[in-house]
């Protein structure tokens with residue numbers, strides 16, 4: 001067969017690159033073998049085609065590879081910016097539309113929630129924050145995206161979990177049927193009965209926290225103490241013990257490992273295919289892997305040694321034998337690690353933020369303390385906690401202003417579904433969307449007036465709210481309170497499994513601390529540092545919160 005003319009050969013190379021683009025788009029494989037085939041083998045074959053126009057095969061390759069890759073990138077670029085792209089109608093920064101790498105790099109400074117907020121300020125309710133991803137700051141999209149008939153999880157978690165972990169933790173399961181199956185033991189682990197069983201432990205650890213704080217002389221870092229508390233208690237609950245951070249400090253460096261891995265993780269969640277690739281190299285994301293390996297080893301110890309009480313592991317492992325299908329050991333090990341990660345950082349953020357806001361707002365501090373003081377000897381009674389209006393309003397108000405997960409949970413339409421209407425926005429198949437929780441909670445259309453200020457009173461009924469000093473909410477016609485737009489625990493079938501435990505822990509710790517101790521900022525501390533030091537790596541990394549703790553008059557100290 002006669003060789004192709006020079007022009008036809010060049011056209012064949014460009015055509016092949018477009019075909020490779022379309023193949024990638026259709027099949028979306030993370031497999032390195034597929035990438036190798038499409039990005040290396042195809043241009044190698046094309047180099048042979050080009051050989052008649054070159055002095056050697058090496059020379060042909062030197063011409064064909066750059067041409068092939070450049071036309072592939074150009075094809076991708078043109079498509080992403082073209083009016084045919086299914087998200088073309090949505091506004092957003094050019095660099096976000098071109099590549100998700102832009103956001104991945106921007107996320108490294110820990111301020112992506114602020115960036116989303118600025119984008120919504122500039123572009124409106126819907127912003128195209130990636131070539132195939134939308135951020136939707138509109139309460140009408142919450143139900144269709146996250147609610148009971150909402151969409152399955154997106155690729156976000158694919159880049160955070162190494163492929164070698166064939167059995168994924170619950171939070172990373174995208175298939176709805178499989179997720180429902182794996183969620184069942186979690187539902188048992190947080191039933192009313194199971195929660196009752198955790199109470200004694202919550203009291204024990206909360207007492208240890210209050211004792212430790214009372215013993216602190218001079219300035220102490222409240223954020224650190226609360227983090228150690230949540231880590232210790234989640235280890236007790238997930239694995240029947242194994243952590244004594246409040247007593248010994250972070251001697252094994254686990255808290256450091258947990259936090260250290262988050263920066264890598266957030267980058268990879270934006271470009272999951274790269275995460276999959278990099279995770280194969282042992283030195284990549286070493287902290288993340290070390291933490292997960294530790295969690296797995298703790299699970300094995302817990303399984304072999306048992307526990308003196310019914311912990312979360314007990315229910316996940318179905319040690320009561322109530323499930324029709326028993327979870328496998330690998331599933332339980334994977335989910336045990338998840339319990340620590342999901343349950344410690346989030347709860348510690350919520351509580352630390354609340355104490356921060358209380359110290360900034362003396363009126364709210366006094367109102368909460370007065371309510372707590374009415375408890376007297378019932379301070380450990382969880383049934384009373386659940387009905388304390390100021391306590392619960394203050395917890396919600398802190399999570400409204402600074403939700404522990406500042407961004408949102410990504411969702412993607414099922415393959416073959418054709419896409420989904422989310423309120424008045426259409427999300428085509430192959431694309432993802434999320435609701436930016438921080439921006440939604442700080443949207444005056446959802447919470448007004450004084451949207452950015454800490455006022456637990458906004459959670460009260462009108463008759464109670466209207467006369468309270470200062471009279472911020474004195475004018476009912478100006479008042480907006482859309483509780484459907486309050487989603488710190490997300491929503492729907494994949495919402496936070498540990499929500500009730502989190503509330504129980506938070507209420508207990510807050511009541512015990514407020515009853516026994518007075519907290520105030522270190523002299524000269526500038527509260528504006530709190531948010532400046534805070535880093536959003538999906539979970540929130542907190543800076544130092546320097547406080548002076550003094551036992552209250554009549555306390556046990």
Ligand code: HEM
Nearest residue numbers: 171339342343346347350404409489490494496497498502
């Ligand atoms: C204030 C504290 C907490 C907050 C704000 C919080 C928030 C969240 C959020 C936003 C999600 C993602 C849900 C989604 O993808 O739609 C989540 C998932 C999850 N959380 Fe929490 N969480 C908290 C405490 C806890 C605790 C104490 C546990 C106990 C182990 C826990 C266990 C989980 C689990 C297992 C998931 C995965 C649920 C699933 O995929 O089905 N969380 N949490």
